[in-house]
Amino acid sequence: MASIEKFNDHCWQDVIPEADLRLYSGWRRETFVGPRPALLAIDLYELVYRGGPRPPVEINEQYPNTCGTFAHRAIAPTKQLFAAARRAGIPVFYCTQETRPNNRPRGAGFALLTGCTIALYTVVDKIAVSHYLIPPIVFDWCCLTARLFMLWPIALRESPASLGQSWRVDRRPIVLVAILSPLAYILVLTAMVFTPVSYVAPAREVSILFAALLGMHFLKEKDPVRRLLAAGAIVLGIVGLALG
Numbered sequence: 001m002a003s004i005e006k007f008n009d010h011c012w013q014d015v016i017p018e019a020d021l022r023l024y025s026g027w028r029r030e031t032f033v034g035p036r037p038a039l040l041a042i043d044l045y046e047l048v049y050r051g052g053p054r055p056p057v058e059i060n061e062q063y064p065n066t067c068g069t070f071a072h073r074a075i076a077p078t079k080q081l082f083a084a085a086r087r088a089g090i091p092v093f094y095c096t097q098e099t100r101p102n103n104r105p106r107g108a109g110f111a112l113l114t115g116c117t118i119a120l121y122t123v124v125d126k127i128a129v130s131h132y133l134i135p136p137i138v139f140d141w142c143c144l145t146a147r148l149f150m151l152w153p154i155a156l157r158e159s160p161a162s163l164g165q166s167w168r169v170d171r172r173p174i175v176l177v178a179i180l181s182p183l184a185y186i187l188v189l190t191a192m193v194f195t196p197v198s199y200v201a202p203a204r205e206v207s208i209l210f211a212a213l214l215g216m217h218f219l220k221e222k223d224p225v226r227r228l229l230a231a232g233a234i235v236l237g238i239v240g241l242a243l244g
Contacts, residue, residue, distance in 0.1 A: 039085040039092045044078070052161020063159075072165060079169075086219045119201070126197040129189050136189030140182055202238050209235060 051059035053072035060066065085092055128134045155163060167174065184207075191200050209231035215221040 037090055039082070039090055041082075041092060041094045043096055044094060045096050049075075049162055050159045052159055053165065054161070072162075075165070075169060086221075089220045089222055091222070122197060122201050125189060126192045126200075129193050136186050136193065140186050140189060144182060199238075199241060202234075202241055205234050206238060 047063070047065035048067040048071045051063040051066045051068055053069050056066055056068040056070070059068055082092060125139070128139050129136050188200060188204055191203075209228075212224075212227040212231045216224045216227065221227070
């Protein structure tokens with residue numbers, strides 16, 4: 001616990017006039033870390049990294065919200081901070097916009113649209129591999145190639161330097177995801193060849209159960225009972241479909 005005299009002893013103290021500090025004297029109090037600490041990430045969004053690790057003054061006109069060099073220098077220590085918080089079981093909160101009700105995004109509508117989109121492409125995939133008999137691995141590779149041609153120019157235009165930075169920092173996870181993610185969906189497509197889509201689509205979501213277990217083990221996420229109950233409900237739904 002820090003004394004009251006240390007209340008205004010912050011890194012910005014030397015740039016705030018003494019008169020302004022006196023305005024806040026009524027809020028002076030002892031500072032301490034309470035029994036339920038949390039890590040608050042304010043304005044930690046993608047736009048601050050655009051333009052690559054260059055001085056913000058050079059790229060501000062093209063990328064108005066970028067922090068350039070400063071943001072990229074902070075990537076490694078930020079990742080260390082988040083990893084330490086998760087190891088300690090400290091919750092992480094992100095705040096990037098107003099939280100007043102009239103400024104909140106209508107998330108339910110986007111969630112519903114996402115669900116409809118997933119259902120639509122699942123049916124299309126089923127038709128492709130079972131009706132037109134396109135081999136699952138060929139169909140998945142064609143889809144990946146199409147996405148690559150659509151997204152690669154956007155990545156190059158938005159932040160070309162970030163591609164190299166991401167590869168240097170996260171090379172192993174990138175390679176791992178590039179192998180396992182397509183492999184997982186190829187297995188799903190293979191199941192669609194001879195299994196009704198009403199079984200395969202819900203069965204895919206059993207991955208949430210494994211994600212919950214991995215999150216608790218590797219990320220030390222809290223509230224395991226609620227997470228396992230929710231994941232178990234999904235498994236029971238799949239069993240109900242199979243028995244029905």
